[in-house]
Amino acid sequence: MVGGGCVKTSQIRLLDVESGQSTLLVDDLSASEPTWIGDDEFLYLKSGEKGNTTVLVDKIARPGSQAYEVTTIKARISNIKIKELTNGTVAFVCSASATPDGQLSNPATAKKPYSSAKVYTSLFVRHWDEWLGEDKNSLWYTALEKKNGRFTLTGHGLVNALAGSKLESPVPPFGGTGDFDISPTGLVFVAKDPELNPALYTKTDLYYVPLKTFTEEQPPSPQIVETPGLEGYTNSPVFSHCGRKVAFTRMRSKQYESDKPRLMLLPDIGDLSKTEEFFATDDGEGAWDYRPETILWSADDKSLYVTAEKNARVHLWEVPSNPADARDTPSVIMTADGSVNDIRLLAEADSSSKLLVTSTSLVDNSCYSIVDPSANTTDILSSNSKQGKTFGLSRSSIGDITFKGAGDYDVHALVVRPSNFDEKKKYPLCFLIHGGPQGAWQDGWSNRWNPAVFAEQGYVVVSPNPTGSTGYGMALQNGIKGQWGGRPYEDLVKAFEHIEENMPYVDTDRAVALGASYGGYMINWIQGHPLGRKFKALVCHDGVFSTLNQWSTEELFFPIHDFEGTIYDNRAGYEKWDPAQHVNEWATPQLIIHSELDYRLPITEGLAPFNVLQSKGIPSKLVMFPDENHWVLKPENSLVWHEQVLAWINKYSGVEKETQEVREMAVVEDKRQKPM
Known part of the structure; x- marks a missing residue:
């Protein structure tokens, strides 16, 4: 059992870009989505009882005391966007x-229905963590206008x-x-093709609604906006400031969720x-090999x-807005260490305005910086963790x-x-295998799989990005198709061998390996192959036991693409990389974590x-979360997850024994120094 409970807070704060200081505006768990609606006012949502949502407007100068209600909507709304219109009103759009x-x-x-039964007659009966219903x-749109100093709803x-x-x-x-x-x-928006089954096609x-x-x-x-030859996912539609152009991304394949997004332009909203x-x-294929x-x-x-991601970092790039002028592939704009999360203009009216860039890194959970694209410079404005110092972390701990x-x-x-870290000592290896499989370990912060958490236990953490990984060009990423237990596994073997031969401060005799999703699949695959005997313990989170399932x-x-066909047309392609076919070789202690809503x-x-x-009598443990999906998100559950995982790997790597010995020595030293 875990005691004490977790205290969760949610605040809306104002960050002064001149001083780097922040001011508390709203301290309320039910408040969300602050959005500027003028130079000195902001709009935000407040969830209430019976599923209602209240839209509030507050003043920056006197936060809290001046907040007033615009309207209360008898539903949960979210994802608000506003835009000032030419007639002085403000367009308001949200999702619900x-x-x-x-x-x-x-x-x-x-x-409420009398029965809990659900009846389906077509594909796609559940998605991610819920059974699908009719809703x-x-x-949804409306407009706001200002009367007597306050915004009110117009129209219907x-x-x-x-x-x-x-x-x-x-x-x-996740939209x-x-x-x-x-x-x-x-309004422009992205939507699934209603004529294609969403279980089979991406x-x-x-679309455009004038x-x-x-x-x-x-x-x-x-x-509909036409994109001949491109039939996959569409994402990130953004209007130009003039309101006539739209930039967006589009994939080519309609059955490959990780296909390369192509940067696209609709030059004139009047001609779709x-x-x-x-x-x-x-x-x-496109001349730019990134996503x-x-x-x-x-x-x-x-x-x-x-x-776009490149070599385990999400970078910021500048591209001419006219495709005809984009003859050369773009270059990277300098930003803070790590990976960019979001970008905003500091002043839309200033043609030379700088950018406010939000980023994270392996040591920093939140960093705001001001980037000047014309000078290719960046100045860190604020860091929640003081660039890792709050956690006792620094960039000197990070390598490649x-x-x-x-x-x-x-x-x-x-x-x-x-x-x-002391290079004269040896540390057990913590070998992390990412999910996806079309994904990658990035130089970015995570509350779930955070390498620093493992490193601070006394490990050297190595996180390879083998075949299938994004950010290294499409050839490496696409190389995993029909190769789940092939090239990626061999890459991981090569990684282990490289560590053995070139990193003398890493003790590979006390190595542990962990993975989730596809990484969990690979843990099960490793169990049945020689690399599995190199590890003292394994951890599989929400992994694949049998590809036939x-x-x-x-x-x-997803399986249709990665296994090159349906299970009835290409069963051999599924059987070839099935971990369950090698269970006779399983021998390494393994912790398994899985959730019922996955x-x-x-x-x-x-x-x-x-x-x-x-x-088979192999030391093993099962940790099951009945209220989590593919990810463990609830704070108390996350605490249990970390306690179970760290206790498991520390036991078999010897870190637990080392920690106990250090504690006992500290007690002895403390007693020696105390006067009799």
């Missing part, structure tokens, strides 16, 4: 759940922009404000049939600032290694050493390997 007939949905007040995400209240269209936005389960944008000309399109006043009682039907691709090539994510227009609309992979390519890994997942396009990899994928380990 809609009933099948297009009305606001409020589960808190809805009539869908939708976008919230209007469902997607009513009757069969479209859903933001796209579940948010990045799925839509607004301008004085209307296709999401960009709006003049945002008070239209009957919205025009959404119009003409879009342009940046860095396009005749072979369709654009966040997009921001410069104040004068002449440039795009784009985030590069080694030859299974083929003619290099593999990169991040290295994190303890803060009290991949069709119990919800997004079937519909991506159902709980049986954790129960089965635990049953095998127990039946």
Whole structure:
């Protein structure tokens, strides 16, 4: 049992970019989404009883005492965006759940059914951590006007922009404000193709709803933006400041969720049939080999600032906003150490304005900096952890290694050493394997898999980015297709060998390995192969026990792509990389963690390997969370997760014994120094 409880706080604060000091504006767990609505006022949401949401406006000069209610909506709304219109009113757009007939949905007040039965007659019955119902995400709009010094609603209240269209936005389960944008000309948004089954296809399109006043009682039907030859995910639509252009990203494949996003431009919102691709090539692969994510227009609309991952860091890049001018691949703009999370203009009216950049790193959980793209300089404005010093961490603990992979390519890994590292000593190896598999370990902060947590236990943490990893070009990433236990496994073997031969301060005889999701799959695969005997203990979080069970997942396009077909058309492709076929070789102590709300990899994928380990008499433990999904997010559960994981690896690596010996020596020394 864990005692004490966790105290959670939520604050809205104002950061002064001149002094770097912050001022408390709102201290309320129910308050969220602060949004500027003038030079000295901000709007925010406050969740209330019976599923209601109140929209409030407060003044910066006198926070709290001047807050007033704009409206209370009888539903949960979120993802607000506002835009000043030419007539002096302010467009207001948010997301909220809609009933099948297009009305606001409020589960808190809805009539409860007498039975809990759910009946389905088509694919896609559950997603991420919930069984699907009839209600869908939708976008709602209205306008605000200022009367007698206060903002009030105009028109007919919230209007469902997607009513009757069969479209859903933001796209579940993680869609948010990045799925839509607004301008004085209307609304653009991303939605799944309603004619394709979302379990089998990734296709999401960009749509436009022209709006003049945002008070239209009957919205025009959404119009699709055409992108010939590109049929995959669409993301990050952003209007230019002039309101006539839209930048966004689009993937090519409609069954590959990790395909390369192409940077795209809609030059004129008046003609949705003409879009342009940046860095396009005749072979369709594109001249820029990285994956654009966040997009921001410069104040004068002449440039795009784009985030994209490269070599375990998310960098900031500048691209001419006209694809015809983007002849050369972009260069990186200097930012603070680590990975960029978000970018904002400091002053939209100033064509030479600087950027406010939010970033994190392996030692810093929150950093704000001012970046001047024209001078390629960055000045750190504020760091919540004082660049890691609050945690006793520093950049001197972070390193990189590069080694030859299974083929003619290099593999990169991040290295994190303890803060009290002494190169004359030897530290057991903590070998982390990332999920995805199209993902990567990044130089960025995490509350779940944080290398510093393991390093501070007394390990040298090595986090390889083998075949399948993002940020190293599409060839390395795509190389995992049909190779789940092949090239990636060989890359990890090469990583271990490199550590043995080139890192004398690492004790590989006391190594432990941990992984989640695909990383959990690889832990189970390693168990049945020679590399598994190199480790004293293994930890598998929400991993794959048998690839033949991949069709119990919800997004079937994932196994169809990675295993090169359906299980009935290419069963051999699934069997080839099945960890369950090698359980006769399992021998290493293993901790298994799995959660009941993980519909991506159902709980049986954790129960089965635990049953095998127990039946074979191999030291093993199962930790199950009934109220978590693919991630462990609740604070008390996270504490238990860390206690269980650290206790397991410390026991088998010898760190637990070393820690106890240090404590006993400290007690003896304390007694020796005390006077008799």
